[in-house]
Amino acid sequence: MTNKHHAHPNYLLIWIVLCGLTTLSILTSVLLNPRHHIEFRDLAAFILFALAGVKAVLIALNFMHLRFEKILIVFAILVPLTLLLIAFFGFMPDAIVTLKR
Amino acid sequence: MHQLESTDTVMESRLESQSAIGQSAVGIPSSKLGMWVFLSGEVLIFGGLIITCVLFRLSYPQWHEFSGETNALTGSINTFVLITGSFTIVLAHKMVDQGNLKSAYLYIFLTIISGLLFLAIKAIEYAGEIEHGYNFHSGPFWAFYYGLTGFHAVHVFTGTVINTVVLILISRRKKPGNPSSLVENAGLFWHFVDIVWVFLLPLFYLS
Amino acid sequence: MESIITIEDMHTEHQGFIRRYIFSTDHKVIAAQYLITALIWALVAGLLASIFRTQLALSQKSILTPESYNAAVTMHGAIMIFWVAMPLLIGAFANLCIPLMVGAKDMAFPGLNMLSYWVFFLSSIILISSFFVPSGPAPFGWTIYPPLSADARFTAAKPGEILFLFALLLEFASMLMGGINYITTTISLRTRGLGMMRLPIVVWMQLIAALVFLFAVTPLVAGIGFLLLDVIVGTSFFRVTAQSQGDPLLWQHIFWFFGHPEVYVVLLPGLGIIAEVFASHTRKPIFGYKSIVYATIASAVLSFVVWGHHMFVSGMNPSLSYPFAVTTIAISVPFSVILVCLALTLWNGSIRFTSSFLFALGSFAAFIIGGLTGLFLGSQVLDVYLHDTYFVIAHFHYTIFPSVILASFAGIYYWFPKLFGRTMNEFWGKVHFWGTFIGFNVFAFPLFFLGIAGGPRRYYDITHIDYLRHFQWIHILSTTGAVLLIAFQTPFIINFFVSVFRGKQAERNPWKATTLEWLAESPPPHRNWNGMVPVVVNDPYEYSPEGEEEEDFKPQGILIPRDEVLREGTNAPTGKH
Numbered sequence: 001m002t003n004k005h006h007a008h009p010n011y012l013l014i015w016i017v018l019c020g021l022t023t024l025s026i027l028t029s030v031l032l033n034p035r036h037h038i039e040f041r042d043l044a045a046f047i048l049f050a051l052a053g054v055k056a057v058l059i060a061l062n063f064m065h066l067r068f069e070k071i072l073i074v075f076a077i078l079v080p081l082t083l084l085l086i087a088f089f090g091f092m093p094d095a096i097v098t099l100k101r
Numbered sequence: 102m103h104q105l106e107s108t109d110t111v112m113e114s115r116l117e118s119q120s121a122i123g124q125s126a127v128g129i130p131s132s133k134l135g136m137w138v139f140l141s142g143e144v145l146i147f148g149g150l151i152i153t154c155v156l157f158r159l160s161y162p163q164w165h166e167f168s169g170e171t172n173a174l175t176g177s178i179n180t181f182v183l184i185t186g187s188f189t190i191v192l193a194h195k196m197v198d199q200g201n202l203k204s205a206y207l208y209i210f211l212t213i214i215s216g217l218l219f220l221a222i223k224a225i226e227y228a229g230e231i232e233h234g235y236n237f238h239s240g241p242f243w244a245f246y247y248g249l250t251g252f253h254a255v256h257v258f259t260g261t262v263i264n265t266v267v268l269i270l271i272s273r274r275k276k277p278g279n280p281s282s283l284v285e286n287a288g289l290f291w292h293f294v295d296i297v298w299v300f301l302l303p304l305f306y307l308s
Numbered sequence: 309m310e311s312i313i314t315i316e317d318m319h320t321e322h323q324g325f326i327r328r329y330i331f332s333t334d335h336k337v338i339a340a341q342y343l344i345t346a347l348i349w350a351l352v353a354g355l356l357a358s359i360f361r362t363q364l365a366l367s368q369k370s371i372l373t374p375e376s377y378n379a380a381v382t383m384h385g386a387i388m389i390f391w392v393a394m395p396l397l398i399g400a401f402a403n404l405c406i407p408l409m410v411g412a413k414d415m416a417f418p419g420l421n422m423l424s425y426w427v428f429f430l431s432s433i434i435l436i437s438s439f440f441v442p443s444g445p446a447p448f449g450w451t452i453y454p455p456l457s458a459d460a461r462f463t464a465a466k467p468g469e470i471l472f473l474f475a476l477l478l479e480f481a482s483m484l485m486g487g488i489n490y491i492t493t494t495i496s497l498r499t500r501g502l503g504m505m506r507l508p509i510v511v512w513m514q515l516i517a518a519l520v521f522l523f524a525v526t527p528l529v530a531g532i533g534f535l536l537l538d539v540i541v542g543t544s545f546f547r548v549t550a551q552s553q554g555d556p557l558l559w560q561h562i563f564w565f566f567g568h569p570e571v572y573v574v575l576l577p578g579l580g581i582i583a584e585v586f587a588s589h590t591r592k593p594i595f596g597y598k599s600i601v602y603a604t605i606a607s608a609v610l611s612f613v614v615w616g617h618h619m620f621v622s623g624m625n626p627s628l629s630y631p632f633a634v635t636t637i638a639i640s641v642p643f644s645v646i647l648v649c650l651a652l653t654l655w656n657g658s659i660r661f662t663s664s665f666l667f668a669l670g671s672f673a674a675f676i677i678g679g680l681t682g683l684f685l686g687s688q689v690l691d692v693y694l695h696d697t698y699f700v701i702a703h704f705h706y707t708i709f710p711s712v713i714l715a716s717f718a719g720i721y722y723w724f725p726k727l728f729g730r731t732m733n734e735f736w737g738k739v740h741f742w743g744t745f746i747g748f749n750v751f752a753f754p755l756f757f758l759g760i761a762g763g764p765r766r767y768y769d770i771t772h773i774d775y776l777r778h779f780q781w782i783h784i785l786s787t788t789g790a791v792l793l794i795a796f797q798t799p800f801i802i803n804f805f806v807s808v809f810r811g812k813q814a815e816r817n818p819w820k821a822t823t824l825e826w827l828a829e830s831p832p833p834h835r836n837w838n839g840m841v842p843v844v845v846n847d848p849y850e851y852s853p854e855g856e857e858e859e860d861f862k863p864q865g866i867l868i869p870r871d872e873v874l875r876e877g878t879n880a881p882t883g884k885h
Contacts, residue, residue, distance in 0.1 A: 029307035048303035076141040093625035149530030
């Protein structure tokens with residue numbers, strides 16, 4: 001079976017950006033360390049997960065070639081993520097109440 | 102798919118390729134589609150594990166104290182290791198596409214090394230943490246930590262095995278039908294493993 | 309010229325018995341393997357039901373201890389859903405139908421297909437072994453609720469439980485592997501001319517069911533992982549201990565997030581089989597093909613947001629109850645569209661009452677009763693009363709039994725000639741139908757009344773309870789029906805095995821049906837098409853077309869020699885996609 005040969009993005013550039021984002025995450029965690037600055041705890045978590053999200057998107061679109069196979073983004077990424085969000089928000093009212101007790 | 106090769110294999114595979122790609126609603130070869138179906142299921146398995154973890158975490162305000170006990174340095178090094186492994190395997194795919202098999206062998210080999218390095222660092226980490234007295238019974242943070250990173254490590258191991266098999270298959274004298282596809286699909290699995298780790302890093306190490 | 313080939317000629321001469329029939333990658337052999345294994349499990353689970361139903365009817369005697377009773381009802385439920393419904397409707401029928409109906413030579417990944425069956429076989433072995441450990445099999449209900457399932461303080465059946473959970477994980481793995489094949493084959497290996505909107509309804513149903521299963525079972529795999537850690541290692545994801553606080557209700561959420569879509573997974577293929585049988589037996593096209601496809605997709609999507617209706621009385625946050633009740637009632641709308649279209653397919657049809665059709669019709673009729681009773685349970689107000697009563701049991705037996713068992717029998721009688729190249733005996737088929745249908749209704753219908761009277765499910769003996777004692781006659785009546793139901797499987801078993809070896813040889817297209825599988829020989833050879841290529845030229849249900857015709861149907865495709873197809877160049881399908 002022959003492949004439809006799609007273009008190859010600049011993998012080196014992506015790798016450099018990914019390493020940069022990781023470094024940024026480490027810096028965030030060190031500077032906004034919740035153990036020393038409790039008030040930054042939620043902000044730090046938000047920034048860290050946002051950075052993780054950006055890294056994941058970069059890997060998915062470029063290394064996994066999803067940039068060229070957009071329909072897969074819908075079925076393999078968006079549908080599962082939507083379901084996970086539905087599950088998370090459906091379970092949350094009970095889990096938070098029970099576990100906090 | 103190569104069960105019974107008929108005498109006019111070329112014609113048959115041409116027809117098969119026309120059937121498989123020309124009429125596919127999405128223009129994606131079967132093997133890649135199959136791998137993506139598998140990966141979308143894996144998204145939900147790891148996703149289920151992670152959202153359960155997050156639900157527990159949102160109920161324990163002192164979660165960040167536990168994540169201070171994990172070694173952010175080794176966690177970060179492992180992140181660089183996996184990201185680099187993703188980089189090398191997609192380069193391998195590009196090399197195969199360009200017909201440069203010798204470079205492809207090197208890049209796949211480097212990816213295998215990255216997998217083994219990850220597992221070694223993880224083993225050292227676990228050993229240290231267990232010595233400190235942290236095990237499954239040390240509370241929900243540690244139960245999730247060992248469960249999730251352990252399950253992830255199993256995937257790193259499996260991926261490394263797959264990459265080794267792929268390296269062997271494409272370096273033999275009798276080449277497989279579609280080496281580009283083979284390397285690409287192995288790469289897809291490896292990238293997925295990398296993406297999961299990208300989320301485990303903040304979850305257990307950094308925040 | 310019709311060529312008639314017997315099962316012995318089915319494969320190439322070069323393969324020995326083991327490669328042909330045991331470790332075969334041919335989708336038809338794998339379908340037969342799933343079929344036989346599932347039917348054996350059906351017998352086991354049915355016999356389990358007969359035993360505990362006898363215990364319920366003869367409450368003064370002690371045929372089962374209360375502990376064994378719990379294990380029996382648990383195993384009956386779990387086996388029926390995971391080791392009967394799924395391998396039968398999906399393992400057998402998806403494997404048989406999909407490649408033939410899309411005009412492919414085999415599944416996209418035949419090796420993976422073979423692996424999926426043997427993993428299923430392994431899961432069966434592990435499940436059987438759980439019956440023989442000293443602690444006995446798992447006794448906590450097929451829903452595996454903690455703390456009963458997670459905490460050793462409450463359950464003594466630990467080895468049996470662990471074996472059950474591993475068997476379950478393997479079964480999920482097997483079905484997921486199968487699902488990869490069904491989805492990829494349906495999307496990628498369709499032959500020339502077969503656009504998505506020309507697929508037979510049963511293929512659409514299998515595709516949507518496979519996708520729903522893929523997305524529903526995977527979070528449960530995560531949940532079972534946590535449960536196993538709780539049981540084996542002693543963590544507290546779902547347990548509550550003095551040291552560590554888990555959440556038992558979280559399990560219920562995870563389980564039903566899977567559980568509700570799962571009932572659609574075991575429902576849709578049956579509806580697809582009914583559609584195929586209806587079309588060919590009424591000599592009419594399926595009414596509202598596109599409506600059925602879109603309504604099924606809508607139902608599948610909605611099925612992921614109704615799971616809370618299993619948890620109305622569980623202590624779930626009450627503010628979640630109202631949204632779930634609304635979505636549950638809402639899902640009945642697209643669902644009714646499907647059922648109305650099927651009913652309108654029958655209208656003005658020229659019906660042939662074969663065994664296959666009788667099973668399809670009986671399935672359709674009984675399912676409507678099940679579906680209607682679901683509306684009562686979907687209202688959170690009524691469910692407060694009806695939850696965990698026999699009303700629920702009657703409801704789901706009236707939905708699952710028709711759509712799994714009756715529809716599978718319809719499919720077996722329908723495709724037996726294609727798969728085995730022989731014909732089943734029609735007279736005994738009809739005997740089988742009436743015994744099964746009457747037996748089932750005598751067993752299940754009275755249970756609605758026991759439920760409305762307040763009779764709780766899973767109870768070992770209701771004669772100890774004041775307000776229920778005088779309803780014991782319902783148990784006796786129901787058990788009579790159940791025993792009748794099991795007994796009437798005997799003509800089927802005999803008919804099936806005698807016909808496989810000594811049935812009359814079947815024609816290529818005994819039902820004069822339009823879909824592609826009837827173009828192949830009965831049974832089709834290895835790689836299905838003898839070197840020819842089926843090319844689709846018509847819509848799938850051209851029955852009784854207008855104009856003068858020799859036959860009252862236009863086959864969906866024609867067989868063309870491979871070189872001619874190649875000479876004609878690229879072959880994009882006509883029709884949408």
